[in-house]
Structure formats: structure tokens, C-alpha cells
Amino acid sequence: MPMTPERWDFISNYATEVFPPADDHLDGLMDRAREAGLPSIAVSSDVGMLLKILVSLTDGHLALELGTLAGYSGIWIARGLQPNGKLITVEYETLHAEFAEREFEMAGVGDQVEIVRGAALDVLPSIADKVGSESVDFVFIDAVKSEYPQYFEAIRPLIKPGGLLVADNVYGTGAGWIDEGYGTDKFNRLVAADPDFDAVATPMREGVLIARRKAT
Template identity: 40%
Template structure:
């Protein structure tokens, strides 16, 4: 089946089930105008994150990898009025775009974007006793995914959900001979999750507007 067919199906699903609104459209436009890479989640994927966070009854969300704040808006909209979302972004320019997009969506009181290397910021969150978080979305540099998952468990509670994006790597995740650092780290992360005594997980392949990829979903056990 061709990419054109996948894209057409995604477009149909988005139009029917996850239509863009002013804030989301503006976030995409502002991110494009600022020259950010066009790697944000698709609308139907953003809606999936939103529904997962709603079903989880999340009050505190931690996002690792903000980019332009598109997924941040979807997630923050799942929070109650007194909820909190902290999003970690390495690039200050990306963070500036994300903050403006979040403010335009009326979520600046709910969302805090922190700038810096995520491993440093995660340690700061632990020192601040900022957790536990109910929901984690990991979508940053792939070579650190094993570390990010370990931090998510550290900052979690029993029942917390962890979503890790981009785990299929265009199918190369199944290649045990790959020397690609992102593939190697993704495989280490999946093996870590599979062996972790506190995690129960699955992974799902996807096709569509963001190509051939997929995500991992894990639940922190008691």
C-alpha cells in the first residue's frame, strides 16, 4: 500500500475525529514560520495522547521534548483546571515558540516549559520533589530514551502511564545488526522496559502522515 493511501486515511480520520482549531492551526503555522522541523505528532496522534491522558485522569503530566508545543497543547487540554504540565526542551528557540503557542491556546497557567538538557532538568525535578507524575510523553533525542524511561519510573506512581514516540525507526528497530545510535538506544530502551519489574508494556506500529513509525505504551505497576 502506498504512502499516498496512508496519508489519505490519516487526513480523513483527522477531518472527522481530530479537526484542527484556531490554537492548534496557529501552533503549526508559527512552528513552520520559525523553521522548526516538521516532526510534531499528527493530529490523530495528538488526539490519542489527549484521550489517554483523559482516561488516565491525569493531574500532572511530564513531557520530554517540547518542540513547538503542539503535543503539549493536546496533553494540557486533558488536565483539570488545577492540573500541571511540565515540558522539557533543550533548544531555547524552540521553547520560545512553544511558550507563545501555549499562551495563545490559553494554557500558559497550566504549562511550564523548562529549557536545558533533559537529564539535568529531570534531576532538578527529583530534587524539587516535583513528582509523582501521572502521565509521561517522551519524544526527544532518541539516544537517551533508556535514561528518560528510567527517570519516568523514578518520577512516577503505581498506575502512571509512559508513552515513548518514534520507536519503530522505519522498521530498523528489528535490525539487530544496526549501528545507528538511535536504533541501538531504542532497542536498549525496549529491552529495558521488557525486563523492568515495575513496567508492563506494549508497542504498536503506525503508518500515516508521519510515515512508518510507532510508539511504546507502558504502565508502572504496583
């Protein structure tokens, strides 16, 4: 029996229904975000759980996210950190950053999360100065898709040996897919060809790349 678009939709909905179990705070978050005028472009709950699991497999001291939106993925990431671990998350839109700040507090992770406001490529140099090289356990890239290669170049030296890099939408978004010449192809090939990383892209949702900086 072939994989059809209908079957793929069924499986995607099934995965969200079964995995993970309901979460009172996160289940209502994106409805609140929509009501506040934010777009519905957060990761799905199964990808959220994947983020939490992956963070928890690292040392869990420091995580970095590009693209906060409403704080949905950030809360999953924060829940995978050590109790004293910290997430730095970067957001360009003031409305999104202010909404997310409230949600981080409500989710009980406010003390662990710092929102850096600004365009990722503008603020990454100061973040790099602050955290230092090879200090970050986990990175999640989910901001401007065409900028992913530049994010990788800026973030690569910050990732600890054994640390993880995860990126969403590596096969596409509603705005364009990889077979249509969509922009993440360059990023995927850059990470895949990097001798310091083991990398794979899973077909979960719109494609989730997972790469691990090889331990030296």
C-alpha cells in the same frame, strides 16, 4: 490484499484527515512554527488526540514531557489534564522554548505549563527532586532518541502506580528505523521487560509506546 507502502501512506493520511476534528489553534500552530524557523517534527494530530485521551484516563494532576518543540504535543497533553493539573515540559533549544511559551499562552494553557530549559539528562535530577517519587501521572518522551533508555531510568521512579508512560518514534524516524539497528530497540526491550509495567507499542505513525505502571 497485502499491506503496501502506498496503502500505509493512504491510511496514515486518512487517519489524520478523519481523526480528530479540526481545531482552530492547533491546526495553524505548526505553520506558524515553520515560519519561525522551527523544524516540522511534531506529532501528528491523531497522536496528539491519543495523548489527550490517555492523560484524561489518569488522575491528570501532573504530566512530564521531554521535547517541547513548538508546544504542539504539550497543548494536547495540557488539554487532557484536570483544570488544576500541571505539565512540566523540557526543551533544549531557546528558540523552541520561547515559541512554545507564546503558543501555550495563546492556547489558554499557559498557567498550567512550565517549560524547563536545558538538556533532559541535565535537568531531570532537579525535576525529580522537585516533584518527588511516584508523583507523575503521565510522561511523554519525545527528545533525543538514543537517550530514551537513560530517560526511562531517570523517570521510572517518578511515575505513580497506575500512571502512564508514552514514547514516540519507537519504530524509527526519517533518520533510521528499527530494522536498521536504530536506537529505540534497547528502550523498547527495557520497558517491555520491566515487571512493574504493562507495555505495548502501537504501529501508529512511527510507533507509539504506551506503558502503564502497575498499581500496587
